[in-house]
Amino acid sequence: MEFYISWSHSDAKYCDYYKECPMLISVIPDNKRPLRKLNTLPNKLIIDSGGIFYRNQNKKTTVEQIFNLQVDALQDANNSIETIKLVQLDIPMLDKRSLSDKYQTMEKNLYFAWEYMNLFTKSRLPSNIQPMAVIQGFDGPSVQHSVLELKKMGYKYFGIGSLLSKNSNEQLSTIQTVVRLVEAQYLHIFGVTGINQIYEMSSMNISSFDSTRPTKAAAYYSVFYSNPFRTYILGTSRIAKSGPRLFEPLPCSCPVCSINPYDIFIPSPRHYMKLRSIHNYYHLRNTIQNIISQTERTNDHVVPNVLRP
Numbered sequence: 001m002e003f004y005i006s007w008s009h010s011d012a013k014y015c016d017y018y019k020e021c022p023m024l025i026s027v028i029p030d031n032k033r034p035l036r037k038l039n040t041l042p043n044k045l046i047i048d049s050g051g052i053f054y055r056n057q058n059k060k061t062t063v064e065q066i067f068n069l070q071v072d073a074l075q076d077a078n079n080s081i082e083t084i085k086l087v088q089l090d091i092p093m094l095d096k097r098s099l100s101d102k103y104q105t106m107e108k109n110l111y112f113a114w115e116y117m118n119l120f121t122k123s124r125l126p127s128n129i130q131p132m133a134v135i136q137g138f139d140g141p142s143v144q145h146s147v148l149e150l151k152k153m154g155y156k157y158f159g160i161g162s163l164l165s166k167n168s169n170e171q172l173s174t175i176q177t178v179v180r181l182v183e184a185q186y187l188h189i190f191g192v193t194g195i196n197q198i199y200e201m202s203s204m205n206i207s208s209f210d211s212t213r214p215t216k217a218a219a220y221y222s223v224f225y226s227n228p229f230r231t232y233i234l235g236t237s238r239i240a241k242s243g244p245r246l247f248e249p250l251p252c253s254c255p256v257c258s259i260n261p262y263d264i265f266i267p268s269p270r271h272y273m274k275l276r277s278i279h280n281y282y283h284l285r286n287t288i289q290n291i292i293s294q295t296e297r298t299n300d301h302v303v304p305n306v307l308r309p
């Protein structure tokens with residue numbers, strides 16, 4: 001299972017510190033030609049449509065505009081990126097209340113996916129670049145309908161979004177519904193934060209997920225440590241947040257602490273927040289690696305996908 005760090009232009013340059021560093025970037029207006037802003041390119045890349053951003057800003061955008069922005073971003077890519085997935089523009093279903101609104105959104109999403117696939121096919125991109133469909137639905141049958149239609153259009157890679165507002169049990173049950181329809185090895189989960197969720201996804205053999213958690217935690221003056229996974233609030237920060245506080249660095253061999261472990265304890269300016277996110281990334285990644293080797297061990301003697309009926 002691959003962990004993609006969800007990245008925007010003002011975040012730390014993770015790939016400068018870690019050799020293998022899958023990254024998810026959205027083509028939002030501030031992020032034009034995002035790869036130009038990096039010194040080191042990620043080894044794997046997902047270019048998202050920024051659908052949630054455009055919806056939050058109430059900005060109308062077309063499938064073609066988004067596709068063109070994604071292709072623009074590819075100008076700065078090179079062979080060091082092994083795989084690239086371009087995510088179709090979708091309309092998040094989060095604020096749709098009535099059944100007919102939900103149904104209409106689902107149908108519109110399918111139309112967008114069809115339009116997107118046509119543009120993608122016409123552009124004849126190299127074979128390491130593949131389109132990714134976003135599965136939308138509001139219950140079992142609608143999710144199933146979406147997946148079948150998307151497969152008919154020729155999609156092989158799928159992502160599940162719109163999970164952010166659901167609680168973790170609902171999120172997991174949606175993922176379980178989808179892995180009955182799509183092989184887990186072709187499935188990406190957008191916007192993951194919880195360690196439990198990562199554990200469950202790993203035991204389902206999900207291909208990948210993305211998270212902004214190392215960056216967000218650093219901005220809120222939190223530091224991670226692994227073995228076991230823990231988070232602490234900087235003792236020196238004035239943030240009114242409950243939870244254990246830490247005043248002195250713990251032993252850590254991340255690229256930042258190897259030079260000066262006290263740097264991550266300086267609340268601001270932004271330079272130190274970025275160093276803190278590099279440190280946090282190291283521990284979240286360690287934790288994910290541990291989870292993967294644990295779940296691989298448990299899966300060794302059973303059916304690979306334990307949740308398959």
Ligand SMILES: [Zn+2]
Pocket residue numbers: 252253254255256257258279282
């Ligand atoms: Zn560190």
